[in-house]
Amino acid sequence: MTFVSEIGDKTFFAAAILAMRYPRRLVLAGCVSALIVMTILSATVGWAAPNLISRKWTHHITTLLFFGFGLWSLWDGFKQGGGESEELAEVEAELDSDLKANGKATKDNNSKIEDENKKQNRPFLTQFFSPIFLKAFSINFFGEFGDKSQLATIGLAADENPFGVVLGGIVAQLLCTTAAVIGGKSLASQISERIVALSGGMLFIIFGIQSFLTSVE
Template structure:
């Protein structure tokens, strides 16, 4: 019996096994990330920012600026989560499950305390913030300071609308619930699946905001979406606890 022949027969089987295992982990991570981003971002501040800007500016440029900021932030969050894999797996799984349980509980609590129609109030608040930002930019341009000179330089190469959408979205997303959730998920799931699923989720939410954000803000109940999102978070956290201990 030739040991080398046995080894050669074994290698393809191992390769197929690892490929199938990767696909399973990728699909699971992709689906989880997509679902979590959608329930987190629908009716969120970044959703309203894209909707308001698209009412005044070219929709495609607003979409590109917003999704570039969201994609950059999402990828950064995945990298941060991947660094947590240096910690023992059982510990990261426990921490991730606890955090998801906390996030979910807070979402359900906040959703129950919301009043029906609160999405219109938030829409108007974000609209005022965007208007103030535009007014501040106009005043800065009239002042002719160094910052303005830098902006003028950037605007020679990049669309001002793109810069506005990117900046407002990036600042709104920093420290947001979806960013923290992405870090938690990347610490326990397949990172490439988390990245791709999250970017697709962001793209769909931003696309909906750009195409019909004002209409959707009147039809979508932020209270309902928040409560459902919280239940999803709690359900996944409990599933993680059971799966880890099984």
């Protein structure tokens, strides 16, 4: 579920575009770290939910979330055409404006490359304090707030084994982000948002039906 939700998500496109402009290992480390932290936090919230709300209500809320997200994704899929990804262009425009706002114009590319070459000679842990790592981390972390995959993770952890939810979510996030970083913009531009939205919608509906037919323990 997380894989289908994330493969055409805004954070997927952001990772692909950032990997075209900055060292891939720093982008990958920042993006994956943010998504792992968000997955653990979301699962923790879901795990704590039954202690605040009865198990019966959390089960019903999770079922409604699945059906709601499924219908939402199907609606998005039917609305979208078969053209190029509008979200990819939107994310790219946001990153471009962010670079200009921070004074990261193309004239600074040479000095930026030199700085990164110097950083590669430093100890491995010190590279985590790189502005590129922090930028990739913040974009993906805050980009996940309110996302379907985050809310679905909370719902799943409230109704299922939270350790399994965390493991499945982290593996899916790692696969999607690695594909985005390695494949780059060319891979992102070939993804059909309509197919992804329809597939994700059907998957959410299936999980909703499974949750509806499952009795509350």
